[in-house]
Amino acid sequence: MSTIRVAWGTGTGPTEMSSYDAALADANLHNYNLVAVSSVIPADAEVEAVGTAPDLGPAGERLTVVEASATRAGPGHVSAALGWTTTEEGPGLFYEAAGETDPEDVAERVRSGLAAGRDLREWTFTDERIHTASTDPDAGIYASAVVVAVYGESEPIC
Secondary structure, eight states: OEEEEEEEEEEESHHHHHHHHHHHHTTTTTSEEEOOOEEEEEEEEEEOOOOOOOOOOSSOOOOEEEEEHHHEEEOEEEEEEEEEEEESSSSSEEEEESSSSOOOHHHHHHHHHHHHHHHTSSOOEEEEEEEEEEEEBBBBEEEEEEEEEEEEEEEEEO
């Protein structure tokens, strides 16, 4: 059985990319190349909310992820949320949302998305969890919020 770890963070910087990198650093995911997948949880995976990711392998390698992220220049809110629901049989779903809004708004969009995803499947869902990351940047600086589900450990790119 493999583990999918959910990590989250926020960061600020003088540019959009530097604040995004700082948010990934807050989640300990800044030294990897992130490769996004859609949002189905494999039947043999366990989802664990960790906040800060452990060491997942050498720098520069690839991580397979589902990611919610948002960046904005201050002032104002920036929030990202990732939720998941699993079944008795094992498979499940992730759903992500983000934006220049408060954390409860993005969490509600995740709840709505998970409900819609459950309606599309004939699975028996047993639980639901949501994690948000949010920050309020000062005027003149960029801020980012990320919530990332990481599938397993890193793999070499080449």
